[in-house]
Amino acid sequence: MAYKLFVLPGDGIGPEVMAEVEKIASFFTQEGSAAFEIEKGLVGGSAYDAHGVAISDADMARADAADAVLLAAVGGPKWDAVPYEVRPEAGLLRLRKDLKLFANLRPAVCYPALADASSLKRELVDGLDLMIVRELTGGVYFGEPKQIIDLGNGQQRAIDTQVYETYEIERIGRIAFELARKRRKKVTSSEKRNVMRTGVLWHQIINRLHDQEFPDVTLEHQLADALGMQLVRAPKQFDVIVTDNLFGDMLSDVAAMLTGSLGMLPSASLGEVDSQTGKRKALYEPVHGSAPDIAGKGIANPIAMIASFGMALRYSFDLGALADRIDNAIAATLAKGLRTADIKGSSTEPTVSTTQMGDAILKEL
Amino acid sequence: MAYKLFVLPGDGIGPEVMAEVEKIASFFTQEGSAAFEIEKGLVGGSAYDAHGVAISDADMARADAADAVLLAAVGGPKWDAVPYEVRPEAGLLRLRKDLKLFANLRPAVCYPALADASSLKRELVDGLDLMIVRELTGGVYFGEPKQIIDLGNGQQRAIDTQVYETYEIERIGRIAFELARKRRKKVTSSEKRNVMRTGVLWHQIINRLHDQEFPDVTLEHQLADALGMQLVRAPKQFDVIVTDNLFGDMLSDVAAMLTGSLGMLPSASLGEVDSQTGKRKALYEPVHGSAPDIAGKGIANPIAMIASFGMALRYSFDLGALADRIDNAIAATLAKGLRTADIKGSSTEPTVSTTQMGDAILKEL
Numbered sequence A, B: 001m002a003y004k005l006f007v008l009p010g011d012g013i014g015p016e017v018m019a020e021v022e023k024i025a026s027f028f029t030q031e032g033s034a035a036f037e038i039e040k041g042l043v044g045g046s047a048y049d050a051h052g053v054a055i056s057d058a059d060m061a062r063a064d065a066a067d068a069v070l071l072a073a074v075g076g077p078k079w080d081a082v083p084y085e086v087r088p089e090a091g092l093l094r095l096r097k098d099l100k101l102f103a104n105l106r107p108a109v110c111y112p113a114l115a116d117a118s119s120l121k122r123e124l125v126d127g128l129d130l131m132i133v134r135e136l137t138g139g140v141y142f143g144e145p146k147q148i149i150d151l152g153n154g155q156q157r158a159i160d161t162q163v164y165e166t167y168e169i170e171r172i173g174r175i176a177f178e179l180a181r182k183r184r185k186k187v188t189s190s191e192k193r194n195v196m197r198t199g200v201l202w203h204q205i206i207n208r209l210h211d212q213e214f215p216d217v218t219l220e221h222q223l224a225d226a227l228g229m230q231l232v233r234a235p236k237q238f239d240v241i242v243t244d245n246l247f248g249d250m251l252s253d254v255a256a257m258l259t260g261s262l263g264m265l266p267s268a269s270l271g272e273v274d275s276q277t278g279k280r281k282a283l284y285e286p287v288h289g290s291a292p293d294i295a296g297k298g299i300a301n302p303i304a305m306i307a308s309f310g311m312a313l314r315y316s317f318d319l320g321a322l323a324d325r326i327d328n329a330i331a332a333t334l335a336k337g338l339r340t341a342d343i344k345g346s347s348t349e350p351t352v353s354t355t356q357m358g359d360a361i362l363k364e365l
């Protein structure tokens, strides 16, 4: 009856921020509000160092058996020269692909207390709350051929292939429209149909889905380059943005940075609902990366990782009340002026460490 | 002995902004400072309306024979439903491909007078001056296969292919390093080598080129998603950015928007220097698009188009002094407080029209 969490701290600041989540999960278990059984594994560079692969088959099996996977971050310069197939990112990509986590939800929310940490003018981001729905198991990330060919004479040819099929666009579109229904009922779909055939198909399928199943939601289209501009110019025009794997990668990073709250933003990667069990596989991770430059210094912001655990409570375990407690504890801690270095802004309070921030949130709980 | 300009006003606000350039070119010809012979053609939707194609073979031949091509912008909702092969963008893409314009130079400069028009905080963009060097004839824009296949059962599969060969990366890298030598001697190369094979080859070739030919220039690498973030966070860290066709499309739009000066930014697309004639083919166009929403209203900002003509004088005709006169005239006009609607910011001066702005610049000349 305990929820099985498979925890992958990964590389860089990963272990530091994950430790704070483990504290909170144990607290809930002790408190009796929900029971969590935590298993731990290795992914990324740390898995490579231990096993020579970016994630072992045994850990993949554990991820598959878990009720939810929590992952912190992978990668770092230490593994720059390892073979392509076993680079740190390959572990994350295998998790996404093998667990069929096709829907990546990346909220970009500007915490009012942090609006000044944004590089944008305060009025443009204060109150910002948009959701990027990124397709995660298709596109140029996984299409074949994907190879480097030797042409002789010192010339090489590298190839990547972007492939999308109707059903892949339909199911990610459906996620976006359903989310929009619970929010401000607007979806902006983005591709480069003026250049790419996958963009043409994307545009056509999203239009049809809208007309047939979601006529009550407002749909608009923006080319990916134009959307990048609009995110910088006037991000509050957006509610839900739906886009492909590669555009989603770039646009969600830009959106996250706009908020000034990068160290605060969680994400969820969801699979299809199993018609037998009614469950869906899911992985939760912060939007930020492994930040090797500050790893080991105890100064990383654990909030995105803690909020990712909060998303797991909400989306995987239907523990909305517990998730609310986490969100409120984060808000209360920020309201008291506690800031890690990344969200310092113009605050004059002393900067707190990773554990101080985690402990403060725990105390609020 | 006259310079042959082939002028393609295109769609939307294109004809309006191009008209201001024609005034300036005639003025220089009358003044005797340089002689320009202007031929005009059609591209984009306007070519489709006239000939059923996005650019006619006759106009392609004229572009090929010209000393420089000036293009304003293509596209608009009017042509949303035309067949893919003859959509407005196909004309621009054919020009780039057939004239072999592999190097797209997109400066992102923040005019101090306009720093307040940026959505970023003033101190982050004031004095910004970076150059994006975008590969323009390769990558996912032109790779084959590029098609939509019918799979039956209402399913379709769309495919785009990103291809890069060693020589393509070398020649665009060389342009970037050479430009950096004349600037602040720093190149940031960007790809997604953690996901894409083309990124792996890109990274390797740029590194080798640096070590062998440009060790005096500082080279750094940033993944494309991280670079998008950094552009928003701290754009002044960059000097020259070199990247592929698709990433360049997105990143240059974000960079342009940061400056608050989108309506001010020119670009140059250059081919290889012909070893026989010593000349290179070139096309000059604003970074902004055809802005169909404001077309025909006489309110578009002509400065990006005028500055593109300035780039033509500098790069194609070696008329640096004349180009300087244009740049100075633009600066003087701005200093007097003249603003089109897009760059209004908090200025209290009355807004000027397209022709008023063009005339004011002409008067300064």
Ligand SMILES: CC(C)[C@H](C(=O)O)[C@@H](O)C(=O)O
Residues within 6 Å of the ligand: A075, A089, A092, A249, B194, B195, B225
């Ligand atoms: C680490 C990397 C493979 C990954 C991606 O490109 O998807 C990351 O940037 C992300 O956005 O989750």
Ligand SMILES: CC(C)[C@H](C(=O)O)[C@@H](O)C(=O)O
Residues within 6 Å of the ligand: A194, A195, A225, B075, B089, B092, B093, B249
């Ligand atoms: C109009 C379009 C085909 C073009 C591109 O994608 O290259 C434009 O966005 C640009 O950046 O010049």
